[in-house]
Amino acid sequence: MATSLLSVDRINAFYGDSHVLHDVSLEVSSGRLLALLGRNGAGKSTCMHAVVGFLPPRSGHIRIGERELQGAAPEAICRHGVGFVPQGRRIFPTLTVYENLEVAARRSAPAAGAKRWSRQDVQAIFPRLKEREKQVAGSLSGGEQQMLAVGRALMTNPRVLLLDEPSEGLAPMIVRELGNVLAELKKEISILLVEQNLGLAMKLADDVVLLNTGRVVFAGTREEFEQRQPELQRHLGVH
Structure with a gap:
């Protein structure tokens, strides 16, 4: 069984009075890549910002290994092993x-x-x-x-690398090159990937979490996601 490295447990985050993440949970397991998917505005980047301390959640827990990150400053979160692109x-x-x-x-x-x-x-x-x-x-x-x-x-x-839309604005040939590099890199480090390019995400992912309006609507393996993709497509906004 894979060991959970990064754990996000029922976090709630706000921009002012606007509630943008609703009890979001996900786990990045050791040696695996989790693709965090959803249409624009679904809360993917907000979730990343919550993990790295840019938008501290008002409730819930974020841990790397056994260490609680909730409430820590971004520089401390980085020192504890969270890298962010x-x-x-x-x-x-x-x-x-x-x-x-x-x-x-x-x-x-x-x-x-x-x-x-x-x-x-x-x-x-x-x-x-x-x-x-x-x-x-x-x-x-x-x-x-x-x-x-x-x-x-x-x-x-x-210990875990967070990548927010790494293929954005890149030519297809460069996207393929980046995908090949990330496929090799995930052999050495656990990765949380936010990506609108569904083909790239499915090439790399071991696990998938799908967000819609700040809520988790699917969490499972890539194979489970692909089996349910026709019914989940409406949450993606990509083809």
């Missing part, structure tokens, strides 16, 4: 590729169970980052910027 990449455009990676590097010991990532490890996964390490990040292509955003998150030595 935000939607839109948000690399440091005026820094070089080398500097973007080094600024995220953790000098202290990684959290229990986490791998210590070096710049060389990241460059082995993304060779183009080695070729362009002296280049200003803002001058990279969209695909290269996404590689850098993933590499920067890996430099924090995460």
